[in-house]
Amino acid sequence: METKSNLYRKEKYYGLLFILPPVLGFIIFGLYPTLYSVYSSFTDMDGLGQMNFIGLDNYKELWSDELFHKSMFNTVFMMIGIPIGLILALLLALGLNRGIWGTTAFRVIYYIPVISSLAAISILWQWAYNGDYGLVNQFLDLFGIEGPNWLADKNTVKPAIMLMAIWKGLGYTMLLYLAAIQSVPKDYYEAADLDGANGWQAFWNITWPMVKPVTFFLVVTNIIGGSQIFTEINIMTSTGGPEFSSASVVFYIWQKAFGNLQMGYASAMSVVLGLFIFIVTLIQFRLDKSNQND
Amino acid sequence: MRTRSKLIGDGIIFVLLAIGAIVMIAPLIWMVSTSVKDKMAVFALPPKWIPDPFIWGKYSEIWTAGPLLSGIQNSVIIAVSVTVVGTFTSSLAAFAFAKLKVPYKDVIFLILLSSLMIPYPSIMIPQFVMFSELGWTDSLKPLIIPGLFGNIVMIFFLRQYLSSVPNAIIEAAKIDGSSYFGIYGRVIFPLIKPAIAAQFILWFMGIWNDYLAPIIYLNSPEKQTLQLVIASFNAMYAIQTDYPLIMAASVIALLPMLIVFIVFQKQIIESVAISGVKG
Numbered sequence: 001m002e003t004k005s006n007l008y009r010k011e012k013y014y015g016l017l018f019i020l021p022p023v024l025g026f027i028i029f030g031l032y033p034t035l036y037s038v039y040s041s042f043t044d045m046d047g048l049g050q051m052n053f054i055g056l057d058n059y060k061e062l063w064s065d066e067l068f069h070k071s072m073f074n075t076v077f078m079m080i081g082i083p084i085g086l087i088l089a090l091l092l093a094l095g096l097n098r099g100i101w102g103t104t105a106f107r108v109i110y111y112i113p114v115i116s117s118l119a120a121i122s123i124l125w126q127w128a129y130n131g132d133y134g135l136v137n138q139f140l141d142l143f144g145i146e147g148p149n150w151l152a153d154k155n156t157v158k159p160a161i162m163l164m165a166i167w168k169g170l171g172y173t174m175l176l177y178l179a180a181i182q183s184v185p186k187d188y189y190e191a192a193d194l195d196g197a198n199g200w201q202a203f204w205n206i207t208w209p210m211v212k213p214v215t216f217f218l219v220v221t222n223i224i225g226g227s228q229i230f231t232e233i234n235i236m237t238s239t240g241g242p243e244f245s246s247a248s249v250v251f252y253i254w255q256k257a258f259g260n261l262q263m264g265y266a267s268a269m270s271v272v273l274g275l276f277i278f279i280v281t282l283i284q285f286r287l288d289k290s291n292q293n294d
Numbered sequence: 295m296r297t298r299s300k301l302i303g304d305g306i307i308f309v310l311l312a313i314g315a316i317v318m319i320a321p322l323i324w325m326v327s328t329s330v331k332d333k334m335a336v337f338a339l340p341p342k343w344i345p346d347p348f349i350w351g352k353y354s355e356i357w358t359a360g361p362l363l364s365g366i367q368n369s370v371i372i373a374v375s376v377t378v379v380g381t382f383t384s385s386l387a388a389f390a391f392a393k394l395k396v397p398y399k400d401v402i403f404l405i406l407l408s409s410l411m412i413p414y415p416s417i418m419i420p421q422f423v424m425f426s427e428l429g430w431t432d433s434l435k436p437l438i439i440p441g442l443f444g445n446i447v448m449i450f451f452l453r454q455y456l457s458s459v460p461n462a463i464i465e466a467a468k469i470d471g472s473s474y475f476g477i478y479g480r481v482i483f484p485l486i487k488p489a490i491a492a493q494f495i496l497w498f499m500g501i502w503n504d505y506l507a508p509i510i511y512l513n514s515p516e517k518q519t520l521q522l523v524i525a526s527f528n529a530m531y532a533i534q535t536d537y538p539l540i541m542a543a544s545v546i547a548l549l550p551m552l553i554v555f556i557v558f559q560k561q562i563i564e565s566v567a568i569s570g571v572k573g
Contacts, residue, residue: 030417098307111559115499116322119525123541175563230505234505253415254509
């Protein structure tokens, strides 16, 4: 017969044993690399020879590196697609919420691009954006519009990639919105109906406040995901596009670190990227809190 | 009156949704259609959606045109070993976080959760340096080892799921003299199986479709994962304008997850929807 304190000690040991792997994983593959990344951003690490401490030189260079500015601008520019995707998805979810025929089929079809391999999708869209034979320009041709050679033109390459990203992510966003809308109690709408509210008022006063938390979640995850865009760029425009006009921050980091072996410099960029994501998350949490306190 | 206007409204929305659905699915149908076309028919104007004749030859040609088979093997090795072992470690940790008395477990959990804010590109360089010092580059190890320690997203959802399980069940098992591994195997695991299934599939898909980590580590063609193999197909055969071949390889890369999705669509869609509501 074990005593109570003995039992507790055993429980503690097993509990610690069970949480040990993820804690170790976090320290080895998360915490340590993060600290190392910050440290190496102050060095001239090249992954081959010794690394020398060079102070803020990398950051000074970043300040005047036009390609870095360009890649930052491109990354932020392509995020214009986020609100467009959210609005489209919300409209689709509102439509699906009416319980019309084929709802399940629609959900599945809209979700297929989400589960599809991004590499395969990028290859497919690269072909679809082909100036002469691509699907996109064939479609525009039906309306008598002569489309550009999307990925080879510095003015259209970013919108083209953005459009593809919206297409790929739409099903996911729609699904989350639909779940949020369906969790709104039906009697809210019945009460609004009795009060003589029209459809728009019902949306604005009931649906929108109820989907606000999901919108918040989606904005944050989309910005975090969007600031790390890489695969599409790497496959569709393997050199970073005409005049580097589609290169994203992660693309540039990748090129510098593993192409030019300027790992210290690339680390400085990755620190800036990490800080950017951290700040965005923080701001969003603040906004969310103040919203909830209203 | 009211029902009639609702019917008309429903009709209009159905048509709009159907047009949307066509836009969503058309590029994928185009992909399949291109893969069974003659090399020249690809450039037909106006484009033909239904090829004439159907040429299935590309689906046998792709296996010798590049290391597609080893790509599939590598992807399977990585995804299976990570998800199987990682699910075991994650669910054990979730069990401890939700049900066992461990000092500071809530603080530890929050710290683990904060790691979600660290973007992979910010740590990929030090990780690469680490693994290259071990001599593990151009091998599958860097893509497998980190995942074996568990996945915080999965821990989060399993912990959530377990919090609704009454403590009495576990206390009863303890008094029966079950070991903690025994409680996990006989009580906890059967309980959380449905939650594990959905998280397992989502994780598997994430690894299967991953591109950035494999491109950093894998150089030799026979070491590459499926996604890298089709990307190099794309780079190699686009010059020869062999689009049917590229599209056939891409269809192969896309098909396994599509099948998994179609089979488990109900569970996947439900668990994704829940994740948003909880998040």
